[in-house]
Amino acid sequence: MLVFDEPTAVLTHSETEKLLELIRKLKEDGVTILYISHRLEELFAISDRITVLKDGKYVDTVDTSSITKEELVTMMVGRKIEQLFPERHAEIGEEILRVENLSTADLVENVSFSLRKGEVLGFSGLVGSGRTETMRAIFGADRKTSGKVWLFGEEVNIKNPKQAIELGIGFLPEDRKTQGLLLKQSIRINTTLVSRQGNGFINHRKEQQEVRSLLAQIATKYGSTEDNANSLSGGNQQKVSLAKWLAIDTKLIILDEPTRGVDVGAKTEIYRIINELAERGVGVIMISSEMPEIIGTCDRVIVMREGRITGEVTKENLTENNLIKLAMGV
Amino acid sequence: MEETKKGFDWKEFLINNNTFIILLLLIIVSALLSDTFLTTMNVRNILLQQAGPILVAIGLLFVILAGGIDLSVGSIMALGATLSAILITDVGLHFSASIGIAVLVGLAFGMMSGVLVAYAGIQGFVATLATMTIARGLAFVLTEGRPIKIETGTIDTLVSKTFMYPIIWMTFILIVVFLIIHRYTGYGRKVIAIGSNETALELAGVRTKRYVMSTYALSGALAALAGVFVAARSSTGSATVGMGQELDAIAAVVIGGASLMGGRGFVMNTVAGALILGLIGNIMNLMAVPSYPQDIIKGIIIIVPPTSAAVLIRPALALSRSLGHASSPSAYSPFSISLLNSSLSSSSDVSCIQCPLG
Numbered sequence: 001m002l003v004f005d006e007p008t009a010v011l012t013h014s015e016t017e018k019l020l021e022l023i024r025k026l027k028e029d030g031v032t033i034l035y036i037s038h039r040l041e042e043l044f045a046i047s048d049r050i051t052v053l054k055d056g057k058y059v060d061t062v063d064t065s066s067i068t069k070e071e072l073v074t075m076m077v078g079r080k081i082e083q084l085f086p087e088r089h090a091e092i093g094e095e096i097l098r099v100e101n102l103s104t105a106d107l108v109e110n111v112s113f114s115l116r117k118g119e120v121l122g123f124s125g126l127v128g129s130g131r132t133e134t135m136r137a138i139f140g141a142d143r144k145t146s147g148k149v150w151l152f153g154e155e156v157n158i159k160n161p162k163q164a165i166e167l168g169i170g171f172l173p174e175d176r177k178t179q180g181l182l183l184k185q186s187i188r189i190n191t192t193l194v195s196r197q198g199n200g201f202i203n204h205r206k207e208q209q210e211v212r213s214l215l216a217q218i219a220t221k222y223g224s225t226e227d228n229a230n231s232l233s234g235g236n237q238q239k240v241s242l243a244k245w246l247a248i249d250t251k252l253i254i255l256d257e258p259t260r261g262v263d264v265g266a267k268t269e270i271y272r273i274i275n276e277l278a279e280r281g282v283g284v285i286m287i288s289s290e291m292p293e294i295i296g297t298c299d300r301v302i303v304m305r306e307g308r309i310t311g312e313v314t315k316e317n318l319t320e321n322n323l324i325k326l327a328m329g330v
Numbered sequence: 331m332e333e334t335k336k337g338f339d340w341k342e343f344l345i346n347n348n349t350f351i352i353l354l355l356l357i358i359v360s361a362l363l364s365d366t367f368l369t370t371m372n373v374r375n376i377l378l379q380q381a382g383p384i385l386v387a388i389g390l391l392f393v394i395l396a397g398g399i400d401l402s403v404g405s406i407m408a409l410g411a412t413l414s415a416i417l418i419t420d421v422g423l424h425f426s427a428s429i430g431i432a433v434l435v436g437l438a439f440g441m442m443s444g445v446l447v448a449y450a451g452i453q454g455f456v457a458t459l460a461t462m463t464i465a466r467g468l469a470f471v472l473t474e475g476r477p478i479k480i481e482t483g484t485i486d487t488l489v490s491k492t493f494m495y496p497i498i499w500m501t502f503i504l505i506v507v508f509l510i511i512h513r514y515t516g517y518g519r520k521v522i523a524i525g526s527n528e529t530a531l532e533l534a535g536v537r538t539k540r541y542v543m544s545t546y547a548l549s550g551a552l553a554a555l556a557g558v559f560v561a562a563r564s565s566t567g568s569a570t571v572g573m574g575q576e577l578d579a580i581a582a583v584v585i586g587g588a589s590l591m592g593g594r595g596f597v598m599n600t601v602a603g604a605l606i607l608g609l610i611g612n613i614m615n616l617m618a619v620p621s622y623p624q625d626i627i628k629g630i631i632i633i634v635p636p637t638s639a640a641v642l643i644r645p646a647l648a649l650s651r652s653l654g655h656a657s658s659p660s661a662y663s664p665f666s667i668s669l670l671n672s673s674l675s676s677s678s679d680v681s682c683i684q685c686p687l688g
Contacts, residue, residue, distance in 0.1 A: 141533060165535035173533055180533075182526040184593055189519060193534040199517040244534065 001032040008042060020046050040069050040328070052076055073324050085271055085296030090278035092299065093117030095153070096252050097283060099138060102147030107133045107307040111147070115252065115283045120274060122298030123287040125327045130307035131287045132174055135254045139171045140164045151252075165194060168251035172242055172258055174287070180241035183230040187222055190229045190240050191215065195247035214243050219269050235266025242273065252283040259293060271297055291320040303327050348635045349586050349602040356606060360613040367616060374498075378489060378563060380608035381501040382407070382556030386575060387582035387604040388508050388597060389440075389552035392545040394583055395512075397525035397592030398454035400546060402443060403553040403579055405465035406436045407572030410557025412469045415478040415567020418485060425484040433554045439465050440550020444543030458546070462576070469569035477568040480561065488562035497559050504552075509597045521545055525592020578607055581632045606631065 004023070008016045023033055023046055037043055043050055044064060052059040052075045059075055097115040102108060107130040115121050123131040137144040140158040149156055151167055158164045161171070173179035181190055188204075191211045196202070211225045220239040222232055229240060238258065245253055255274070259267045274297055278284055288294045294301055301313045303326035311326040324330070344351065360367045386403045393400040410432045417428035439461055446457035480486070488496045512518040520541050523531045532538050553572075561567045580590075585603035588595025610631055614624045 139533075160537065161533050162535040162537055171533060173530075178527070179529050182523055182530055182593070185523065185526050189523065193523070193531065196516055196519070197535060199520070200515060202514050202516060202519065204514075 001034065002026065003034040003036070005036045006038065007035075008037065008039060016042070040072060040330075043072075044069065069330055070325070073328075073330065074321055076324075085293075086268070086275055088120070088275040088278055090118040090120075090275070091281075092119045093281065096151065097138075098150040099134075100148045100150075102134060102137060102149070103145050104133055104137050104142060105145050108137060108144075109307045111304075111307075111309055113302055113309065113312075115285060117281050117283055118278050119300065120278050120284040120286060120298045122294040122301035123285065123304060124289075124291075124294050124301050124323045125304035125310075127289060129304040129327070131304050132256055133307070134304070135171065135256060135285065135287065138164075139169060139254060141171070162197075165248070168249065170194075170245035170248070170250035170253040172245060172253070172255045174256035174260065176237055176241045181229045181237060184228055186226045187211065187215070187229055187232070187240055188225040191225075191243045192247060194244045210247070211243075214247055215240070218243060218246070218273055233263070235262035235269075238262050238266060239269065242270065246273070250277075250282060252285070253277060254285045254287075256287045257289065258286065259288070259290065267293075291323060294323070295320065305329055344638070346587075348638055349599045349606070352585075352631075352635060353602045353606050353609070356609050356613075360609060360616075363613060364616040367613060372612070372616070374495070376605075376608055376612050377498045377501075378495065378559075379612075380605055381497045382559040383575065383578060383582065383608060384501055384601050384604040385504060385552045385556045385559075386549075386572075386579045387586075387600050388505070389549035390576075390579045391583050391586070391588060391595050391597065391600045392508075392512075392521055393454070393549045394580075394588055394590060395525045395592055395595050396521045396542050396545045397528065398447060398542065398545060399458065399580075399590070400440075400443065400549045401455065401458040401576045402439065402462035402465055403549060403556075404572035404575035404577075405462045405469065406439050406550050406553035407557035407560065407575055408469040408569050409439065409465045409472075410436050410554030411561040411571040412473045412478065412557075412567040412569050413554075414485060414558045414561055415480050416472055418480055419478055419567075425487065429485070429555075429558050432558055433551050436554020436557070437547050437551035440553070441543060441547040443550070444546030447546065448539040448542040454546075466569070469571075473567065473569050475569065477566045477570075480565045480567060482565060485558070485562045486565050488559065497562065505597065505601055512597045517541075517544075522593055525589075525594070527593075579604075581628075582607055585632060585635050587635060 007019060011019060020042065023035070027033055027046075033046075035043070035047060047064045049061055050064055050067070050072065051061040052072070054076060062072075062075075093116055095114050095116050099114070100112045102111040109130075111130075111134050113121070123134070125131055133142065136142040137147075138149060138158070140160045140163055149158065151169075156163075156167060158167065158169075164171070177183060182193070188207055188211045191214060192207055196207075208225050215222065215225075218239050220236050220243065222236060222240075229237060232240065238261075242255075242258065258270050258274075262270070271293075274284055274286065286294065286297060288297075295318045298318070299315055301318060301323060302309055303311050303313065303323055305327055310329065313322050313326070366372050386407065390400050390403060413435055414425070414428045414432040417423045417431055418425050421428075423431070443454070443458045443461045446452045446460070447454050450457075487493060488500075490496075512522075520531065520536055520538075521544075523536070524538050524541055528538050528542075556575075557571055560571045582603035583595060583600050584590065585606055586596060586599035586601075588600065607628060610628055611624060614627065619627075
């Protein structure tokens with residue numbers, strides 16, 4: 001017996017074809033194959049039976065010939081949304097952000113959308129679908145090759161993050177360790193990273209008080225404000241990374257995978273912060289690869305695939321099934 | 331975690347202060363070895379001699395804090411020394427104006443390295459190697475290879491007793507100024523932050539490139555001033571001033587416990603590092619040790635603080651690592667597209683998101 005665990009993840013299309021051919025040959029020679037993959041096409045191409053596991057639990061085993069791709073997807077997602085998403089009472093107001101035909105050199109193509117005051121807009125899609133790249137281009141972290149951006153009805157040409165921040169945009173990067181935090185600097189420095197832009201004198205004691213009250217608001221657990229950021233747990237690291245944006249007056253905040261690698265407690269806290277921001281009238285964009293999370297938090301979800309927007313799902317139609325179909329182009 | 335808080339943490343104290351402890355030991359040993367060591371004249375000589383190296387090391391510290399390296403400091407010292415000599419002797423400028431111009435030229439040379447590093451993306455080692463070669467060459471061209479004697483009553487004011495040895499108090503003031511900049515200003519914080527994680531700082535709205543450039547400019551200006559100090563002490567402007575000083579400066583910063591990777595280092599520790607190197611030279615001269623063995627001993631001293639720190643830190647590191655593992659991300663999404671595509675993220679996606687700010 002031979003087990004393959006996501007064998008095609010790093011293979012090109014033609015390499016995948018070769019591998020599948022090889023597996024068919026092995027099968028003919030009488031080798032039993034266990035093939036783990038998220039690529040449904042491959043499962044249908046080589047398997048005789050498919051077993052679906054979900055949340056570490058067995059769902060069902062079916063004959064490949066007796067099931068369609070869509071039925072399989074339904075089997076994979078058929079779950080209730082947990083009650084970890086607090087209710088939100090935000091008023092959705094006027095348009096804050098409008099993006100038209102945004103493209104970048106490497107991936108994003110003709111992306112257009114708009115965001116309103118107090119709205120939580122989700123960006124769904126597979127990893128690598130261009131969601132992060134879109135947001136980085138809007139934030140000025142990457143160059144856009146074409147497209148226009150309006151902020152509060154005024155056209156803006158944001159060339160770097162500094163400009164974006166001055167216009168009231170915040171951006172929580174997806175990887176806190178390499179992009180969000182200075183791991184070997186103090187919690188205090190990390191928390192004030194955005195709010196302290198000046199080159200002048202720093203009052204350490206005043207800063208400590210600011211940091212303490214800010215971190216208390218979002219229930220962060222830490223020893224001392226002078227401890228290094230890497231002394232914190234993942235969830236608390238993420239809270240510090242987020243706190244630096246709460247220290248300033250953002251009108252629009254982009255959260256890229258805000259709950260990746262954090263514990264459930266910190267997740268709930270982050271959802272609460274998102275609600276609070278929206279209730280204050282901040283426009284929130286949330287990129288997330290977690291279906292339940294994006295369904296539980298967002299008013300509206302835009303789905304991307306291979307650098308393009310493939311669809312938009314409103315609150316009423318927000319199901320994992322709908323999102324996955326758009327994300328995978330089924 | 332809790333047991334480390336009990337009482338006085340002598341290990342941490344030793345790690346944080348090993349530079350000062352070594353300096354103190356060195357002073358005690360030197361005083362025991364030589365009767366002349368603690369005489370006013372010798373102490374004054376040490377201070378006059380080390381003023382320049384201290385300033386160079388502080389300038390270099392800022393470059394290193396931001397994650398760079400500056401090899402050009404020794405050559406810019408020569409440029410400072412020769413330029414001030416020429417401006418006083420051949421051009422006839424007042425010595426204070428000459429010093430000002432020399433420092434500005436040093437700043438310009440530092441800036442040149444800085445622009446190459448920050449905006450052209452050339453490695454600090456390479457860019458400053460070029461600047462180092464150009465500055466030294468220029469110093470030789472300017473002086474045609476001959477030392478220029480500076481008339482008395484001009485630049486030697488910097489070492490005159492009547493003005494209470496300006497070199498010494500100027501250096502003292504500058505140390506305090508940079509101590510404050512390093513610890514109590516937004517500028518100092520940004521320099522440290524750049525060395526710690528430039529990408530994160532840029533995403534937090536800081537135009538990091540101009541700060542990177544500024545550290546090289548600062549280093550160049552301080553190096554030129556250090557060159558002026560050398561010229562003042564000998565009343566001569568020579569193109570051979572500061573030969574190898576870049577290595578002494580790096581050594582001083584390292585002895586001071588700074589990380590060559592950037593993000594960590596302290597002004598007073600660097601000053602102590604420079605003084606340690608100076609004292610070793612001084613005591614061995616007093617003991618009439620020939621210069622070649624001096625270098626061997628210097629080399630050994632350079633490696634003592636980092637080694638002692640490493641030996642002391644290692645158990646602590648191991649502890650924090652095991653703790654780190656225990657708290658590493660355990661709760662990933664139960665079921666999600668990210669999991670569906672978990673393996674995709676390990677290929678091109680992650681790397682292409684991170685590289686543009688590299």
